[in-house]
Amino acid sequence: MSVMVEFCESNLSAGTEEVRLRLLENPEIDVEVMEYGCLSHCELCLLHPYALVGGEVVVGENPDDLYEKILEAVKKKEEEDEMWKKLGF
Template identity: 35%
Template sequence: MGIVVVEICDSNLLLSIPNIEHLIESEYPEVAVLINDCLNFCGLCRLKPYAMVNNKRIHGKTPEETLAKIRQAIEEELAVYE
């Protein structure tokens, strides 16, 4: 398990990016990506792409913008351990 956890709902628009979990984990070995059935933000996953990074909600207008914000949030989380 990584020191940074990224959680994605399996109904989320973010999953339109192919193999997003492997993409993030290959860039950041310290990160664990979990695809969950539901993150209990009812309906949000259908409205806009989002993920939880160490229990902080990260979202954007497009999957690509959200992925960029996820990377930024990961960098901020990892900076604590440097």
């Protein structure tokens, strides 16, 4: 089951466009990448590259840091999903 990663168009200049493209080009991860006009996290948008991963905010100091943190968050979400499946949910 793919993990949703959402980006704010207003934050693309902070380097998230590069991160978005890297995610789309990475065949080793199962993500659904979406881009919206605004994600309503304007205080973050002005200061840092960020994204929502499975609905949770992930913030990086720079695009490379954000990419690594997104990969970690995706892995965590996949592990949680697998745990719930084993429990029958």
